[in-house]
Amino acid sequence: MAESSDTPGSTAQVKTTGVTEAVVPADGVNGGEATGDQVTGGEVTGGEVTGGEITGGSKPPSVAGRSCPVDYRYNPADIAATPAKAANVLYVIGGLYGNSEALKTVLSLLRFEREPVTLCFNGDFNWFNVASDRFRQINTTVQQYDAIRGNVETGLAERGTLTDCGCAYPDFVDDAVVSRSNQIIGALHQTALQHSDLQDWMRGLPRYRRYEVAGHSVAIVHGDPEALAGWGLCQETLDEPESRESIARWLAGTNASVIACTHTCLPFLYCAQSGAVINNGASGMPNFRNSLSGLLSRISHSPPPQQLQAIYGARHDELYIDAIPIPYAHAAWISEFNEQWAADSPAHLSYFDRLMGAIDYTTTHAVRWLSTDAKSGRHLRP
Ligand SMILES: [Fe+2]
Numbered sequence: 001m002a003e004s005s006d007t008p009g010s011t012a013q014v015k016t017t018g019v020t021e022a023v024v025p026a027d028g029v030n031g032g033e034a035t036g037d038q039v040t041g042g043e044v045t046g047g048e049v050t051g052g053e054i055t056g057g058s059k060p061p062s063v064a065g066r067s068c069p070v071d072y073r074y075n076p077a078d079i080a081a082t083p084a085k086a087a088n089v090l091y092v093i094g095g096l097y098g099n100s101e102a103l104k105t106v107l108s109l110l111r112f113e114r115e116p117v118t119l120c121f122n123g124d125f126n127w128f129n130v131a132s133d134r135f136r137q138i139n140t141t142v143q144q145y146d147a148i149r150g151n152v153e154t155g156l157a158e159r160g161t162l163t164d165c166g167c168a169y170p171d172f173v174d175d176a177v178v179s180r181s182n183q184i185i186g187a188l189h190q191t192a193l194q195h196s197d198l199q200d201w202m203r204g205l206p207r208y209r210r211y212e213v214a215g216h217s218v219a220i221v222h223g224d225p226e227a228l229a230g231w232g233l234c235q236e237t238l239d240e241p242e243s244r245e246s247i248a249r250w251l252a253g254t255n256a257s258v259i260a261c262t263h264t265c266l267p268f269l270y271c272a273q274s275g276a277v278i279n280n281g282a283s284g285m286p287n288f289r290n291s292l293s294g295l296l297s298r299i300s301h302s303p304p305p306q307q308l309q310a311i312y313g314a315r316h317d318e319l320y321i322d323a324i325p326i327p328y329a330h331a332a333w334i335s336e337f338n339e340q341w342a343a344d345s346p347a348h349l350s351y352f353d354r355l356m357g358a359i360d361y362t363t364t365h366a367v368r369w370l371s372t373d374a375k376s377g378r379h380l381r382p
Helices: 076-080 100-112 132-142 151-156 175-192 196-204 241-254 330-340 346-355
Strands: 032-035 038-041 053-055 067-069 089-092 118-122 146-148 208-213 216-221 258-261 268-272 275-279 294-300 312-316 319-326 367-369 378-380
Touching (some): 076 208, 076 241, 100 132, 100 319, 208 294, 241 258, 275 294, 275 312, 275 319, 330 346
Antiparallel strands (some): 053 067, 312 319, 312 378
């Protein structure tokens, strides 16, 4: 899990180039510790980071939650060399964050599809599910499908003490947010320790996957093609030339037409000449202004059924790339969240407003691309 800047969104008509907007959430530091199934407030000090790490920004490497452990690192060539699994319809579901209602809704969407769907949970499917039964239910359901581990699962698989969320937060994320993320992972880890079989499973999950859809290679990562918790595919820096150069290099290096990612909590679809990047934001939290739905990425040789109500999408040759809303039972999920996280808990302080729809990010922010050349086959569908 990586909490990005809280931004807004809507299901309004998609236009062309988006505008970067970053709003760091208001906060107040409060500790938290696990007490049974609900987490309450309390003083918790920051964790410590062990050696062998790479900093995510200019913050000192000793700050927990700011660093990227060496074993989070890999190369685009590693992804390109991974055997591809064939799929006609691929759902990429990142950032479920323990939302059981969103998980139920994702599975219910399958009835609208005309052919079998391959589901890939690309990390951070755990976060708010600190209650032992909820923890088990989320993970045993995800176990039935393809998955890769996010920084959350990588941390939860640790057998020893865990005090670092592994989010590799960049500088634009406030220290208090980072501190609370470390507290949340600490509480969740206490739950994970009660489920050693699930820890073993998480530890064995790959860090990336590759699929072949409509003759195109699709790379699935959690953060970016160089790091499990990398921020190289966050919307905040997407308009910077360096980011676009990185994307061009990563598309070439992974030999993929599409890279699907998550981790940074805000969605976007970016289309370049050589391919596309789609970040689904969060499948388990609201993503856009005036919407309480989660979001998944659908990549297929066929356009999405009308019932899925795709918010925006692009076509790359014969490949359809779409953002699909997940209209989960909001009241039921909020009730479940409140049963697990008290009002003064770190998760409540950091995320409750967003869970209630307080986000100022729109589809105009989310849709980015370099070219609108319809002749190239890379364009937004009307
Ligand atoms: Fe993450």
